[in-house]
Amino acid sequence: MTVSVDIDGGVAIVTIANPPVNAINRTVRERLLSLAQEFDGDPAIRTVVLTGVGALFVAGADIAEFDRPVEPPFLPDVIARIERAGKPWIAAIRGAALGGGLELALGCRLRVATGTARFALPEVNLGIIPGAGGTQRLPRAIGVAEAIRVVAENHTVDAAEAVRLGLVDALIEEPLLPGAIAFAREVLEKTLPPPSLDRPLSAPAQEVWTEAEKRIASRAKGASAPLQALEALKCGIEQGAKAGLARERSTFLSLRGSEEAAALRHLFFAERAALRPADIRGIAPRPVATASVVGGGTMGSGIAAALLNAGLSVVLVEQDAAGVSRARDTIAGLFEASRRRGHITGEELAERLGRLETSIGYDDMERCDLVIEAVFEDLAVKRAVFAALGRICRPDAILATNTSYIDPRLIAEGLPGPERFLGLHFFSPAQIMKLLEIVPTPETAPDVLATGFDLARRLGKIPVRAGICDGFIGNRILRRFRAEAEALIRGGVPIAAVDAAMRGFGFAMGPFEMQDMAGLDIAFLHREAARARGEPVPDLPGDLLVRAGRKGQKTGGGWYDYEPGDRRPQPSAEAERIIAPLIGPRKDMAGEAIVARLMAAMAQEGQAILEEGIAASAADIDLVEVHGYGFPRRRGGPMFQLGRADVNHA
Ligand code: CAA
Numbered sequence: 001m002t003v004s005v006d007i008d009g010g011v012a013i014v015t016i017a018n019p020p021v022n023a024i025n026r027t028v029r030e031r032l033l034s035l036a037q038e039f040d041g042d043p044a045i046r047t048v049v050l051t052g053v054g055a056l057f058v059a060g061a062d063i064a065e066f067d068r069p070v071e072p073p074f075l076p077d078v079i080a081r082i083e084r085a086g087k088p089w090i091a092a093i094r095g096a097a098l099g100g101g102l103e104l105a106l107g108c109r110l111r112v113a114t115g116t117a118r119f120a121l122p123e124v125n126l127g128i129i130p131g132a133g134g135t136q137r138l139p140r141a142i143g144v145a146e147a148i149r150v151v152a153e154n155h156t157v158d159a160a161e162a163v164r165l166g167l168v169d170a171l172i173e174e175p176l177l178p179g180a181i182a183f184a185r186e187v188l189e190k191t192l193p194p195p196s197l198d199r200p201l202s203a204p205a206q207e208v209w210t211e212a213e214k215r216i217a218s219r220a221k222g223a224s225a226p227l228q229a230l231e232a233l234k235c236g237i238e239q240g241a242k243a244g245l246a247r248e249r250s251t252f253l254s255l256r257g258s259e260e261a262a263a264l265r266h267l268f269f270a271e272r273a274a275l276r277p278a279d280i281r282g283i284a285p286r287p288v289a290t291a292s293v294v295g296g297g298t299m300g301s302g303i304a305a306a307l308l309n310a311g312l313s314v315v316l317v318e319q320d321a322a323g324v325s326r327a328r329d330t331i332a333g334l335f336e337a338s339r340r341r342g343h344i345t346g347e348e349l350a351e352r353l354g355r356l357e358t359s360i361g362y363d364d365m366e367r368c369d370l371v372i373e374a375v376f377e378d379l380a381v382k383r384a385v386f387a388a389l390g391r392i393c394r395p396d397a398i399l400a401t402n403t404s405y406i407d408p409r410l411i412a413e414g415l416p417g418p419e420r421f422l423g424l425h426f427f428s429p430a431q432i433m434k435l436l437e438i439v440p441t442p443e444t445a446p447d448v449l450a451t452g453f454d455l456a457r458r459l460g461k462i463p464v465r466a467g468i469c470d471g472f473i474g475n476r477i478l479r480r481f482r483a484e485a486e487a488l489i490r491g492g493v494p495i496a497a498v499d500a501a502m503r504g505f506g507f508a509m510g511p512f513e514m515q516d517m518a519g520l521d522i523a524f525l526h527r528e529a530a531r532a533r534g535e536p537v538p539d540l541p542g543d544l545l546v547r548a549g550r551k552g553q554k555t556g557g558g559w560y561d562y563e564p565g566d567r568r569p570q571p572s573a574e575a576e577r578i579i580a581p582l583i584g585p586r587k588d589m590a591g592e593a594i595v596a597r598l599m600a601a602m603a604q605e606g607q608a609i610l611e612e613g614i615a616a617s618a619a620d621i622d623l624v625e626v627h628g629y630g631f632p633r634r635r636g637g638p639m640f641q642l643g644r645a646d647v648n649h650a
């Protein structure tokens, strides 16, 4: 039974029991509606306590239903019926009340909660707005300025704030139900407050709207839902709750069917599936309390910071005193930046640094449960590191490489206990980027693989398992993407047109701007090495630029020119002159056509990766692009785009 009922001396206790998150599906809606009708006709019932089973109240509407047409009874009608019930409904909340869950609670006449309660309307993350009265009842319950933050800016209200704002009428200690029932009996003796929707409301000053619009638009990154949520809220304040409800519902229904919402739902489910791949379900990870990072450069320092942020102890190994102090300074600088932005306190900063130990050589390895190697991208250097680790570490310690391109099997050759070895490929900056490619070798033990996934979860990262090939999933697609972008400019399409098209699609930067930022020299050296091995690598425009000393922003120019201290790219006549021998006659191409070419190239590479078994699913490829390469979230990823193109052309 998804909704159960118990009667306790005139109090009906309605429990939503739809694990794992008590999502509201059609059955729950039907049952709540019929119970509201039934209780009103039952003289033995005086009041109703509505709660959820387990650690949370209700996580919202069942998102899995959103790919189908809406089916009655509709949630707004169910909530309206509860709100107008003759027998007052009281929500008893433990844990999260999200989306439709909060809206349901707002439809109740009163709300009691435990200290674990938290309230949010995360619909905008799914490309929609609240669809069951949230934009109308919430401002009437807690005030307009606070409601704007919840409705359109993803703010979560905890139990203490909820009490302060009047969203919760009483805090109750566990066990919740007896307290809630006693509260329900008590309030029957008093005059009840009016339903949320009937509460008086004063319109805020015009600046409240203008400032909110500015704030929301600047953070929306092209997504439409946050501003539309604000508009629905505003409509209800300017034109009354009835008009507001109608506006909210029509916006909700039209966004629900949008491509943006479909993309965000796709990612919602993909992200959750990624944390629990079927083949390691039920396999216990090895305990990891202390980790070592070998190499404290760009990646090693970021990885160490990520581990420290997640509460682990870290031993960072460098080659010499200068390396150690550089790494320590970098990590301290990262934490200091977090403190300045208000993400951590001074005490937290000190505590995190207190868990960092640095070392020249491998003295402290005995206590490390996991070692992540992040030394130079050079097979001989990496092999020497693993030869030492193989001798020094405990036999059960997990050994991982952060290599970008080198075959992990070659790195692990000769390692005693190869079953404890795997690739853990972080992305730069490692303390921020969410993607972690997990690259097992054929010998990696299942519990070692499970530990990689568990580590990702602890670090707040999205793990994607990748098979072994040059570049794994992400860098392989990146190479193809860049090659296609270069093919476009060789065909005469202006550099700036390609970058502008990709920015228009939602990337923060176009492919050439990105190369200028990261430096053109690494890929150039890669190609030069291949040429030195006698491989037939043709000259590319990027090679001409590097040979002319234009390696990107760090040399004052690459594909573009840069003024000193200014990262804004300026079109470069010099760059054009240098690459001219490899560029065809100018060809203008519409932004959409440029995007389509680059998307098709990415998706084709993605298809090949799938067919070769390098990625387990198309959704995994999308996660790699979104969380590792800045692919716009609202576009769902290249494989999602391919699916949409197939649908549109069918
Ligand atoms: N609908 C359907 N399934 C949901 C769901 C929902 N609203 N919320 C979570 N789930 C599923 C997840 O997909 C996952 O399924 P699998 O076990 O099959 O992978 C399972 O529930 C557990 O979820 P998590 O792994 O995320 O568990 P968690 O404990 O880490 O987090 C949570 C729990 C905080 C509730 C988180 O799942 C969450 O944020 N859920 C989404 C909440 C949300 O966006 N609600 C708004 C929905 S839209 C709406 O309500 C519109 C409306 O107008 C009524």
Ligand code: NAI
Pocket: 294, 295, 296, 297, 298, 299, 300, 317, 318, 319, 323, 373, 374, 375, 376, 377, 378, 381, 385, 402, 403, 404, 405, 425, 426, 427, 428
């Ligand atoms: P880096 O050059 O910034 O840092 C390498 C560090 O390793 C240096 O500080 C060096 O002193 C240290 N080191 C070298 N040999 C060592 C040894 N034997 N013992 C201890 N320390 C040693 O390089 P970066 O960029 O951090 O890359 C490291 C690894 O991460 C490479 O394999 C690279 O391919 C990979 N990677 C790099 C990414 C990036 O964006 N830079 C992204 C993902 C992976």
